[in-house]
Each structure stands twice: as structure tokens, then as C-alpha cells.
Amino acid sequence: MAVEKNNNGLQLLGFWVSPFAQRCHIALAEKGLSYESLEQDLSNKSELLLRANPVHKKIPVLLHGGRPICESLVILQYLDEAFPEASALLPSDPGARAHARFWAGFVDTKVFECGVRLWKRKAGSEPQVQARKEMVEALRTLDAELGDKPFLAGEAFGFVDVAVVPFAAWLVSYGRLGEFDVEEVCPRLVAWAERCGERESVAKSIHPPEKVWEFVGFLKNKLGDK
Amino acid sequence: MATDVPAVKLIGWYGSPYVHRAEVALRLKGVPYEFIRDDPINKSELLLQHNPIHKKVPVLLHGDRTICESLVILEYVDETFDGPPLLPVDPYERAMARFWAHFIDQKFARPFWMSFWMCEDDEHKEAFVKEAKGNLAILEEQLKGRRFFGGDAVGFLDVAACGLAHWLGVIEEVSGVTLVNGDEFPAFCKWAKAYVNDDTVKQSLPDRDELLAFFSGNKEIYMALARATLHK
Numbered sequence: 173m174a175v176e177k178n179n180n181g182l183q184l185l186g187f188w189v190s191p192f193a194q195r196c197h198i199a200l201a202e203k204g205l206s207y208e209s210l211e212q213d214l215s216n217k218s219e220l221l222l223r224a225n226p227v228h229k230k231i232p233v234l235l236h237g238g239r240p241i242c243e244s245l246v247i248l249q250y251l252d253e254a255f256p257e258a259s260a261l262l263p264s265d266p267g268a269r270a271h272a273r274f275w276a277g278f279v280d281t282k283v284f285e286c287g288v289r290l291w292k293r294k295a296g297s298e299p300q301v302q303a304r305k306e307m308v309e310a311l312r313t314l315d316a317e318l319g320d321k322p323f324l325a326g327e328a329f330g331f332v333d334v335a336v337v338p339f340a341a342w343l344v345s346y347g348r349l350g351e352f353d354v355e356e357v358c359p360r361l362v363a364w365a366e367r368c369g370e371r372e373s374v375a376k377s378i379h380p381p382e383k384v385w386e387f388v389g390f391l392k393n394k395l396g397d398k
Numbered sequence: 399m400a401t402d403v404p405a406v407k408l409i410g411w412y413g414s415p416y417v418h419r420a421e422v423a424l425r426l427k428g429v430p431y432e433f434i435r436d437d438p439i440n441k442s443e444l445l446l447q448h449n450p451i452h453k454k455v456p457v458l459l460h461g462d463r464t465i466c467e468s469l470v471i472l473e474y475v476d477e478t479f480d481g482p483p484l485l486p487v488d489p490y491e492r493a494m495a496r497f498w499a500h501f502i503d504q505k506f507a508r509p510f511w512m513s514f515w516m517c518e519d520d521e522h523k524e525a526f527v528k529e530a531k532g533n534l535a536i537l538e539e540q541l542k543g544r545r546f547f548g549g550d551a552v553g554f555l556d557v558a559a560c561g562l563a564h565w566l567g568v569i570e571e572v573s574g575v576t577l578v579n580g581d582e583f584p585a586f587c588k589w590a591k592a593y594v595n596d597d598t599v600k601q602s603l604p605d606r607d608e609l610l611a612f613f614s615g616n617k618e619i620y621m622a623l624a625r626a627t628l629h630k
Contacts, residue, residue, distance in 0.1 A: 227501060227536060239490060246496045253489035266477040267463045273470045278451065313451060 180255075182207035183235040185221055187214055189387045191284070191338030192244040193232040194377045198334050199248050201373035203258035245276050248334065261331040268326075275317065275324065276335035282310040283339055290349040291388050294397045304350040308357055311346070315358035322367065329371060337374055340365035344381035345388045406431040407459040409445050411438045413604045413612055415561035416468040420456040421602035422557050423472050427481035469499055472554060484554045498540060498547070499558035505533050506562070514573040515617075515624035522628060530577055534586060537562075541585040545592055552596050556589075563593040564603055572613040573620075 184200065184207055186193030200207050212221055212231050224233045224240035234241045234250065241250050252261050262269050289303035314336070318324055324332040343365065347354040355362055368374045406424065408431050410417030424431050436445050436455055448457045448464045458465040458474065465474045476484040485492050509529035516523040537559070541547065547555035556563075567590075570576050580587045593599055613620075 236490075241490070241493045241497070243497050243500055246493050246500065249496065250489055250493040253492060266474050267460075267465075269477065270463075270465045270470050270474040273473065274465075274467055277467060277470070 179207045180205055181237040183210055184208070185210050185212050185224060185231050185233040185235070187212055187231050189379060189384060190231060191342065194338035195244045195334055196232045196234060196247050197377040198337065198373045199251055199261055201376060202261065202329070202334065203251060203255060205251070205255060205258055245273075245280070245335065248331065261334060263325070263330060272325065272331040272335075275314075275332045278310075279314070279336050279339060283307070283314070286310060287339075287342060287346055290346060291392050292396050295349070297397070304352065307346055307350050308352050311343075311354075311358040311361065315361045318360050318364055320360075323364065329368065333368060337365065337368045338378055340368065341378045341381050341384045345385045348385065349388070405461055407434055408432070409434045409436050409442075409448065409457040409459070410455045411436055413609055414455060415565050416454075417456040418560050418564075418602055418604070419468040419557050420458060420471045420475070422552075422560065422599055423475040423484060424479075425598050425601055426484065426552065426557075427475055427479040429475070429479050429481075469503070469558060472557060476554070482551065484548075484557065486548070486553070495547070495553070495555045495558075498537070498555050501533075502537075502559055502562070506530070509533065510566075510569075510577070511620075512624055512628070513577060514569050514575050515620040516628075517621070517625070520628075527575075527577065531582070534578065534583055538583045538586045541589055543585065546589065552593065552599060556593055560593065560599075562586075563590040564606070565609065566590075568606060568609045569613055571610060572617060 182200070182205060184193070184196050186196065186209065188211060197209070210220070212218060214231070217229060221231065221233065222229055224235060225231075225242045228242060230242070232242075232244055232247060234247045236250075236254065241247050248261055251258075262272055286303050286306045289299060290307060293300035293303060314324075321327070323329050324336055340361075343354045343358075343362065347357075369378075406429055408417070408420055408424065410420070410433060412435060421431075421433070434444065436442050438455075441453060445455065445457060446453060448459065449455075449466045452466060454466075456466075456468055456471060458471045460474075460478070465471050472484060485495055509526045512526040513523065513530045516526065544550075546552050547559065566578060570578070578587065578590075594603060
């Protein structure tokens, strides 16, 4: 298959607004790896997706020579290990690697999961108000972790930045749903998000905050508590 | 490491499968360590200082480094110390091991917990039992006739799945709910037995009777929690 040969045998099953898919797009771009991008219709999941990820039936899925790898952070680490000649996402020092994995995991459990409750639970209900508090705390924590560093990974853009930056486009939405001032809660993170946005890999992969807000509206309507 | 004072310390709570994961990894690598026993009801300053974000164990202290989260610790131990590799060498196999470890952490806790502690007559219980068994079946398939997920020896995924090997049986006994049986899950049952009888693993498994007493003592709390979090 000519396309496969030109694309390192790589295909990415994704969905335009998914921060998890975006992590993979950014990683592939940072590593200079060409691939075939296959946008999925999540309201009508393809045979390809269901075969590639029978356990979760979710995107992103990376196919390498037809073999599926699922879960965005697993994909990122796989790309580093399968393509060691391309610039590494994770640092080489084990302590720094552990730090990167910890913070990537933090975003999944403390920011993303909380974000779902923010739009899903009825505005002003007890669980939604609880989610607001947790989101503010999570963002403050991330802001403190960034500190005065230019990037979450340190001096240079790295694994953690790839893992977190797709959520930058969700900050406006979180602020509106949570009724808090994002600039006041996490000013350094806001500046970091702008810095990251200047990178081509990021600019190409993430959508403007207002587009995300529109999507959140759609989610609330379709799946939110009434 | 030439000194006789271990450079590695592990903060943990007795009886935690997550702490066991970290201990077993260190033992498999032959790394001497000091176990600092913390109390979940009365968390120490040391724990809160080293894991202010999650306030949980295990926490690995290695020189001036602090590593939190059991699966992160497993990878750190694998990358830092010599000894038999915990993760496979092949990148695709490594990705599979990480995927399944994540699957276990994500997909087993809630359906299993609810299956054990919900009231017998609660209409939702059946759905949780079905989900828990479905996940077990998926894991059963992953064993593919091997002794361990890692092949001939205990590896990353076996350690990640430790809760299912040792703690699951205890909770089944306390709750009176049986999810695992040799007919439906023969490979899984063989694996669990092999895991808990492994010479290295044995050294850091909490005593079964002590676990039984602990879970029995908290049965009412678990049942109340299950009722309370049904619609979370």
C-alpha cells in the first residue's frame, strides 16, 4: 500500500476536538513523522475503530503496520520507543521521566475528569459546584508546577507539554462553566498556553477556544443532566 | 550502592495493593529499601510533604528524588536499577503492557467494588457483576495460555494486576460474592495462584488473615459507601 510506505506505516484514528487525539497529532509533528490521519465519526463508529479498540471503542488509536496501540499516553511513549531516531518526547533521565509521567497522569485524572463533571452535571447543582472547586484547585496546582519555567518540561517543550497543551483550549470553557477567572487562577499557565501556541505542531493541531466552547454546548445538550 | 544504609525508602500503608506493586518491583530488582509504615487514618508529615497533591501511598524516595503513583514507580524502578527487566523489551509489547495496566486501574475498581458491596436486592448490582465479569474475561484472554502476563516470569503487568491475584479472593470471602471461578476463568485462576506463590512476590504480600480481618471490620462502611456513590 503506497500510502502506508510513505507514512512510516502510521495511521491515527482521531476526532477533531479530542484533546487525547491532539496529543498524538502534536507528538507525531514534533517527531517529524508523517502519518495518515483518519478522522472518525463517533456517532457512527467505523468497523476499523471497533476492531482496533474493541475494549474501549475510543479514539485515539495509532495503527503501526496495522497493529493498534490505544490510550494517548501509551501512544506517545510508543512513538518514542518505536522511533528512537526521531527527537525524543520524554527526557532520558529516569527521575525526569517519572516526573513527566506523573504530571501527564495528573491532567487526565484531575483536570479532564473534573472537566467532564463541570459540563455534564447541572449548573449550580452540588456535584457541579464541587467540580468547580476541584477544577480551580487543579489549575492552581498546575500553574504552581509550571512556576517560572518556560515549559512544564523545563527549558524545552517536552512530553508533559504535549500531554497538557490540548487542554489549554478548554480553559475558557472551564472558566465559564466553573464561573471563575482563568487569568486570576492560573496566569502562568495562560502565558504558557500562548507560548506553546506559537509552535507549529500545536497551532496545526488544536482548535480555538471558542470552537471548543461551541462543542461543549453540543455536549451539554446531548449528554448533560437536564 | 556501596553503603549499608539503603538509598531507597518506600512510604506505604500495610495491606495496600498499590504499595505491594512498588515493593515487589524493588525486590524483583534486588534493590534494598527501607519501608516506612504510614497510617492512612493519621497521615504523617513525611507523606504529606512528599505527596501533597494526592496524599497517598506508595511514595518512593530515592536520594533526593520523590516518585509518586505506583505505575510511575514501577517504570522508574525498571529504568533506574539493574536486574531482570519488568517491562518487555519490544516497543509494541511494552505498549500492550502499559495499556492493560491502565485498563486494570480504570476498569476494575468501580464495577468490582459495587459488585461486592451493593445489597443483594439492588437492581443495579447485576449490571456491575456483568461488567466485572466481562472485564475479567478480557483479561483471561490476554493470558493466552502463558504462566504470567510477562511470560515465564513475573513482569510489569503481573505486578500491576496483583490486586486481582491476592486481594480479590479476600474481598470475595468477606462480601460473600464470588466473581471468579475456575470454570469461567481457568487461566486467570492459574495465574493468580502462580503469582501469589512466586518466591519474590510472597515476601511482600500482606498476610491473608490480617487482610480478612481488616476488610471484615470495615464491611458496613463499604456497603454504605457503595449505596452512597451509586449515582456519582
